[in-house]
Amino acid sequence: MPAITRRSLVPLAAGLGTAASAATAAAPAWPNQAVRFICPFAAGGPTDVAARLVAESLTGLLPQRVLVENRTGSGVVVGTEAVAKSPADGYTILYSTIAHAVLRPLFSNLNFDPVADFQPVALVGVVPMLLMVNNAVPARDLQQLIAMFRDKPNQYTYGSSGAGGAVHLATELFLQQAGKLKVNHIPYRGSAPAMPDLLNGNLTMFLNVASDGIASVQRGTTRGLAVSSTERLPQLPDVPTFAEAGLPGYEAYTWHTLFAPANTPPEIVNQLNEAVNKVTRQPALLQRFRDLSIQARSDSTPASATAWLQAEMSKWEPLVRAANITVQ
Structure with a gap:
């Protein structure tokens, strides 16, 4: 058997580098299979309806289908934990609400971290x-x-x-x-x-x-x-905002946000974010959102969605503790 020298390793290393580059180039682009939205709320409810509207619109935009799977239990804990423990490959995404912001004070024995185990993708609407x-x-x-x-x-x-x-x-x-x-x-x-x-x-x-x-x-x-919004609802122009009615500073929403598991590649997070922003500008989806009183946020970024979550947690977690709110 001929001796292996440093010189003989050079073409071998070059060949391995070429093979690695080819493998990288051949890696399938996301998405190359169906994407699942895990909705931790019951089928037919307002969050589920909104999730399905977004999924349907994304299916018309992305090269693969986007499906909604309802996974309920212990409030939103079961569905949220399922996403936290899913592969960070962009194919399992959480569609959740303000409930995500109060998981820590409501549940003391979570098997996941609502912040560290997730990457906010987009604030869909409020x-x-x-x-x-x-x-x-x-x-x-x-x-x-x-x-x-x-x-x-x-x-x-x-x-x-x-x-x-x-x-x-x-x-x-x-x-x-x-x-x-x-x-x-x-x-x-x-x-x-x-x-x-x-x-x-x-x-x-x-x-x-x-x-x-x-x-x-x-x-x-x-x-x-x-x-509770900063502007009156177009459907009820005679009903004032809380600020107009004499309680300045009061503002409250439930909201819809997409979360990917932590460590999902940034290029996938950004691609899904861009797709969501595109569909929430579509007139057909906007009209359906208006029917549900959802105010679309079609300019959200992963960074702004993260900032939104942090602000909401800072707002609601102390309230839950001060009011001694518990769940059965």
């Missing part, structure tokens, strides 16, 4: 809240409602779609900022069961996602007192 009261409530505006709650602590009620959810958080923020008002919380299994109780007078107030309350205010079956 959904404002609409404060409604039943028509028997004498308060005609927000200040009168606040005065009513202040004068009779623990004599009135508000509903939520569940403990620790966006509606609960937004309402607690309102009560705290309005002077640490004491109003009894009645949690429901979703928003739908709460609306009849608001209509028949069993609930005093419901600060619900706007899409679920606009129709009742338009019909006059409930009274809208304020919206």
Whole structure:
């Protein structure tokens, strides 16, 4: 067998380098298979509907299909953990909401880190809240409602779609900022069961996602007192913002964000981000979003989505702890 010398290794090294370059060049571009959005909410709910709209639009833009898989359990924990522990290859993506920002204070035994184990891809859109009261409530505006709650602590009620959810958080923020008002919380299994109780007078107030309350205010079956965004809703031009109604600084949304597992290659994250921004500019998707009261954010970047998450966690985590909010 001939001796191996340094000189004989030179062509071998060159050959290996050529082979590596060829292998790199031949690596398939993302995506070369279907992409899954894991939605940790039930099928048919508002988050699921939005996720499917985005997935459908992306399927028309990307060379592969984008599918939505509902994976529920322990709030959003089961679905979120599944993404955290998935390969960081861009084929398993989390489609989640404000629920991601309060995982740490609500669940003490998580098997993943909501920050370290994820890379925010894009803030898809935000959904404002609409404060409604039943028509028997004498308060005609927000200040009168606040005065009513202040004068009779623990004599009135508000509903939520569940403990620790966006509606609960937004309402607690309102009560705290309005002077640490004491109003009894009645949690429901979703928003739908709460609306009849608001209509028949069993609930005093419901600060619900706007899409679920606009129709009742338009019909006059409930009274809208304020919206939680910085601008009025086009569907309800006569309902003021909280700031206009005398509570400056109050702003609350639920929101839709895509998260990839940590260490997903930046080129994949950026490609998905660009694709999401493109589809959220499409007139057809924008119209469907308006129907759901989702305000699209078609200029989001991974960096701005990360900053948004950090700001939301800084806002909501202390509130959860101060209000002693727990989940069953």
